[in-house]
Amino acid sequence: xxxxxxxxxxxxxxxxxxxxxxxxxxxxxxxxxxxxxxxxxxxxxxxxxxxxxxxxxxxxxxxxxxxxxxxxxxxxxxxxxxxxxxxxxxxxxxxxxxxxxxxxxxxxxxxxxxxxxxxxxxxxxxxxxxxxxxxxxxxxxxxxxxxxxxxxxxxxxxxxxxxxxxxxxxxxxxxxxxxxxxxxxxxxxxxxxxxxxxxxxxxxxxxxxxxxxxxxxxxxxxxxxxxxxxxxxxxxxxxxxxxxxxxx
Numbered sequence: 170x171x172x173x174x175x176x177x178x179x180x181x182x183x184x185x186x187x188x189x190x191x192x193x194x195x196x197x198x199x200x201x202x203x204x205x206x207x208x209x210x211x212x213x214x215x216x217x218x219x220x221x222x223x224x225x226x227x228x229x230x231x232x233x234x235x236x237x238x239x240x241x242x243x244x245x246x247x248x249x250x251x252x253x254x255x256x257x258x259x260x261x262x263x264x265x266x267x268x269x270x271x272x273x274x275x276x277x278x279x280x281x282x283x284x285x286x287x288x289x290x291x292x293x294x295x296x297x298x299x300x301x302x303x304x305x306x307x308x309x310x311x312x313x314x315x316x317x318x319x320x321x322x323x324x325x326x327x328x329x330x331x332x333x334x335x336x337x338x339x340x341x342x343x344x345x346x347x348x349x350x351x352x353x354x355x356x357x358x359x360x361x362x363x364x365x366x367x368x369x370x371x372x373x374x375x376x377x378x379x380x381x382x383x384x385x386x387x388x389x390x391x392x393x394x395x396x397x398x399x400x401x402x403x404x405x406x407x408x409x410x411x412x413x414x415x416x417x
Contacts, residue, residue, distance in 0.1 A: 215272040218254050237262045275299040278340035279312045290320040308349045314356025338375050346386045360402045373402035
């Protein structure tokens with residue numbers, strides 16, 4: 170009986186020691202999570218349409234968002250608050266107190282104003298409507314000369330196939346050459362018109378598209394501060410004259 174009692178006491182002592190150790194580990198972990206993993210520094214990159222503060226306030230949007238681990242796992246396992254013109258947001262933790270937010274905005278090559286909806290339909294390189302909004306985004310050209318009655322989010326612009334292909338070819342080429350017109354008029358596919366500030370470019374059709382864009386990228390730099398019309402509609406490898414008519 171005495172030996173058995175001693176064994177029970179030793180067993181209880183071992184269990185107590187294990188519980189104390191486990192409790193200490195849990196307490197240390199809790200201290201680390203609650204006190205060390207505190208958000209003190211937030212970096213934001215990839216954002217153009219929204220400023221850093223707007224992104225921070227959208228991501229860190231509840232009372233628990235002062236903890237870096239909470240912010241990380243919340244973004245990992247939940248979709249989070251949606252933002253117009255933002256495709257996704259990626260969160261990483263580089264230090265216990267540092268959160269890095271990478272913003273992936275929707276690639277928009279242009280927009281069409283849909284009169285019946287009173288909204289702008291923004292489309293990507295494939296002609297897919299990625300956002301519908303009343304907002305006008307800087308450095309995204311408006312497309313003129315297209316009659317669109319209705320659009321559906323994440324579906325193709327409901328336009329004539331030939332006209333849509335022409336539009337996408339011109340907008341992709343403009344993006345490639347980093348040229349940002351304020352408007353693109355495709356009402357006449359044989360002579361599309363591009364507007365760059367006070368310069369109107371009569372571009373012609375999409376034949377020799379790459380060659381004409383190369384020349385346009387050089388010429389626009391020479392026309393800064395001027396007003397008038399640049400005629401490129403008859404350009405070809407055989408007819409290389411490009412005329413600028415300045416408004417007086």
